[in-house]
Amino acid sequence: MNSIAASYDYIIVGAGSAGCLLANRLTEDAKTTVLLVEAGKDDRYPWVHIPVGYLYCMNNPRTDWQFKTEAEPGLNGRVLNYPRGKVLGGCSSINGMIYMRGQSEDYDHWQQLGNPGWSWKNVLPYFIKSQNHFLADDKYQGTDGELRVEKQRLSWEILDAFANACESIGIPKIDDFNRGNNAGVSYFLVNQKSGWRWSSAKAFLKPAAYRDNLTILTQAQAEKILFDGKSARGIQINQHNQRREFSVNKELILSAGAIGSPQLLMLSGIGPSHHLQSFNIPVVHHLPGVGENLQDHLQIRCSFRVSGVKTLNQQVNSWWGKLNIGLEYLIKRSGPMSMAPSQLGVFAKSDPQLSRPDLEYHVQPLSLEKFGDPLDPYPAFTASVCHLRPESRGNIQLQSDSPYIQPKIKLNYLSAERDRVVAANAIRLTRKIVAQPALSAYRPKEIKPGIEFLNNEQLAQAAGNIGTTIFHPVGTAKMGDDPMAVVDSRLRVIGIDKLRIVDASIMPTITSGNTHAPTTMIAEKAADMIRASS
DSSP states (O other): OOOOOSEEEEEEEOOSHHHHHHHHHHTSSTTOOEEEEOSSBOSOOGGGTSGGGHHHHTTOTTTBOOEEOOOBGGGTTBOOEEOOBOBTTGGGGTSOOBOOOOOHHHHHHHHHTTOTTOSHHHHHHHHHHHEEESOSSOTTOOSSSSEEEEEOSOOOHHHHHHHHHHHHTTOOBOSOSOSSOOOEEEEOEESEETTEEOOHIIIIIHHHTTOTTEEEEOSEEEEEEEEETTEEEEEEEEETTEEEEEEEEEEEEEOSHHHHHHHHHHHTTEEOHHHHHTTTOOOSEEOTTTTOSBBOOEEEEEEEEOOSSOOHHHHHTSHHHHHHHHHHHHHHSOSGGGOOSOOEEEEEOSSTTSSSOOEEEEEESOOBSSTTSOBOSSOEEEEEEEESSOOOOBEEEOSOSOTTSOOEEEOOTTOSHHHHHHHHHHHHHHHHHHTSHHHHTTOOEEEESOTTOOSHHHHHHHHHHHEEEOSOOBOTTOBSSSTTOSBOTTOBBTTOBTEEEOSGGGOSSOOSSOSHHHHHHHHHHHHHHHHHHO
16 A cells, blocks of 8 residues: 555545546546545455355445435335445446446436536547447447456346347347447346456556555545535545544545435535534535435336246256356356346337337346345246336435434335336336247246236336335436536536535436446546546
8 A cells, every 4th residue: 555645636535436447547647646535345355256246245244335225105115225335346346247328318418407518429438438348340339448348158048038029029139238229138248357247446446556646545434524615625534443634635526426425415514504404514515406316226026937947046946056056157257156137138118109218127037035035946037127217306315413324315216106107017018028929938927026916006006016226326416507406517516616526426317227337437537527627
């Protein structure tokens, strides 16, 4: 570790998907000093690096904040586990590894909301810059970046049949979801390298860690931002029960994620004044949008029992199967241990009148009650489906003035009537796909939600019974120029000097797909903005 100074040009809070990239880019100039502060530990935990290890990293205090949501009325009063990475690499060290940019219209919409420079045309070069794609001859992909993108090292008969069933109802087979229009069915591409997880820590931080101008502190909890008037002057951290303060010369950058960044802002006196005053936190600046606009993708986990075909359920539920799984990974770095949580993807429309897909399927050759539980004892597959652009909005609020007490996380899933209609239509579409001849040989039998749920209200109720997070929180410090905006289009906190936010919290609306790649793009673009303003 480099020697620890009292001040740095830039201080980055959070070594996740965005923070790792920023630390790399900002230290490319040897004259620029950077302090990267991470509350979690290093990433030497073995399960971080084995793709199936997400099962052992989520809900594990070594790697996960172990947040829980508030009881959700739309989920019929259920409380969800809400994993967030607490380790170098952040969520990229425990996530599903799926590389997904979203749709071109997502970014064009950001620009229309008052954020110049964020259209698809503007952001595509930043996606390409970070990327190390296995294809060398595709103008939409990059090969010179650090974030490795590969095909999955597996195939499943039941998933191939599901893809054929999709094709038979007009959902085309495609080879890549990442060219701006992701309509179709395909195996997901993943952030892996030769069968190993390829996190942001591996991609961006490890190559920069040797630089003399980068200092990395782990197990260092950011407690509050320090101010001179309305200008950030540094950060107070607690590392191994010792409080320390560091001064910033140019900018303090929050990359603590859609939960951590708004929490730190509010603890430091930036947010809705009435909320801060209820905890006797001195108000530095009233910003009512801090913690609001929370969006996430709710996945409805439809499962089907099958026969006459291999699924992971049978393999995992026998010692011989487990042995073969381990040997295949040991010898070939392939098979179930190399699996992302979801393998086959489908982007489809809940209503044929829509101009673009509003549903994403994550199809898996397995079934279980929830992640972390044993697989079911019978052969089955799961077709999880989520509404890509939900209207429901939640929020993050403090429940203490202590940084060691998790904030209240309220998603308000299915609170918008439109979301309930889409959920019902999503289940109907799933049933239509499963009823196609391509799957009939396996005699699929619906286990969840259950064939007794038929009309819109019943199906929305069923979605509330089986729906769960797909781990994509965004929007809690949104970018824009309206009264609820927290950062401007250059990601500077409105009304505060020398403070910027660079993570998924700045998204004004959620992207139409998985959120790791867009967060990486945000950081790549922000790095240029930061260097341009220095």
